Amino acid sequence: MLVYTLKRLGLALLVTLAVSMLSFALLYLSGDPAAAIAGETASASDIEAVRHYYGFDRPWVVQYGEWMFNAIRGDFGESYYFKLPVSQLVSERLSVTMILGVCGISFALLTAVPLGVAAAVRPNSFIDRIALFISVMGQAMPSFWFGLVLIVIFSIKFRILPPSGSDGWQNFVMPTVVLGYYAMPAIMRLTRAGMLDVLGADYVRTARAKGAGEFRVMFKHALRNAIIPVVSLAAVQMGFMLGGSIVVESIFALHGAGYLAWESIGRNDLPTVQALILIFSLFYIVFTFLSDLLNAWLDPRMRVG
């Protein structure tokens, strides 16, 4: 287990390093950052001064090294637009995105797991059809459009929920549904497939033969085993969702990190964009790492791979 953990940790660190290089390379793709900061009216000597002030005239290896060294200590430089430390900006906004992510994944699990179980208990029944319908819809519906439809129904027609902002819990209801719905199909399919497998297993038959109640068989014997892959899928989905929150946050003008990323891209605020790409990637890396460890802990066969 220790060897496996160290291996995975090494891989995670390497991936982090590669992603950090890629997000740093973005700065070079975008042309001359000094000219962008100095503005359109700046003279050549102004641009040169800006280049020297920000250190853009040094070799890129030195610049990357410095950026990475500072990033490890939580310092991502200064935002071009706000003239504030990026870390301060991001940490203010990140809590909103985290809340949204946790709410979204909880919503997805609380709806998808019961539906998946119900669908597996009675395959091809009415409830199975409903579950299939929901998952097919979820895969085909553009999330931004679903969000707008919810706004039309709940904010404009019925006036129960605010269409935008991030002041109270009401603001999180629709974004949670949109983000959670996005993760539902995969979780539901996996729960259904897992339950179908487990319900045909010998130990479930034994439990029934002993005279255990149907409820007990379902939850104590079957679901406990079927849920293992779902938990690790949920961890991976959580990483994806934080990255996907950019669309949802911009529909509902929810002031989280995703919305900040969208605004910063529009403003050409590269240090902020770089930091956010790295942070969102880190979330995904941490969540997959945790899910790998969880898998290996629950299922020793995984430790070999």
Next chain:
Amino acid sequence: MTNTTETMNNDVTGPTPGQILWSKILGHRGLMFGSIVLLIIIVMAIFAPLLSPHDPYHQDLMARIIPPVWDARGSWDHILGTDHLGRDYLSRLLYGARISLAIGGVAAIISGVIGTCMGVAAGYFGGRVDNCVTFLINVRLAMPVVLVALAVVAVFGGSLQVVIIVLGLLLWDRFAVVMRSATLQLRSMEYVTAAKAIGCSTKRIIFSEIMPNIANNLIVIVTLEMAHAILLEAALSFLGLGVQPPTPSWGLMVSEGKQMLLFEPWMISIPGVALFILVLAINLLGDGLRDVSAPENRN
């Protein structure tokens, strides 16, 4: 010998494998529905210049925001109404199908080529090549797709080509994962060992022994990634960093209609429903192909 007995058996027992496959395809409701709807959309996109009643770029400020024909204020001149610049909505919708299909198709092909090369190489050669590819897949999965695509499009400017290339370069992960595991399974098959034993070149083994056997997985992933690319393009265009106006992209139409959300909700419903139907059709086609080609369904 075995071959002749099999042919004889087929003659006696009835349908050939090909006939069985066709009856399965025709009997699969999702597959039929998906392919018919997709075919209709493709035909509409190809014949958009003939089918559309107006020029999709023609602005008419006297005829702004006319609702569709089913509304009391609508008219048959503009069946699906007009947008905030007086452009005919139906014509824009038809031309928009071209954008979505082009982006979905080409992006899926680019990512398919990249992902398949990496996956097959990793699965066939194993060892260091496999480690390298697995690492690249991990790096790619760690990067938030929407955010990176937005940032890159912002740098290079939003044009059709840039969006297609960015999506093509970002969406190869599923191809690589599936092709890798499919090739891994095939590598130890007897016919591959046999091909090696009679001295076939690596190129020949990959192209004539392995590729034909992973082609059905490939087609399924192509359809799913095409749907993925179409949804992503729409999201990018909706956020203002994809295809730029005045190009008629469905995502852009939703974004433009958003301004009128309060009074004219049909403006987002029409392109949204179009996107939904297109993606649904492609997904049903992909799921159906998977069901039909799954080994357990072959007999």
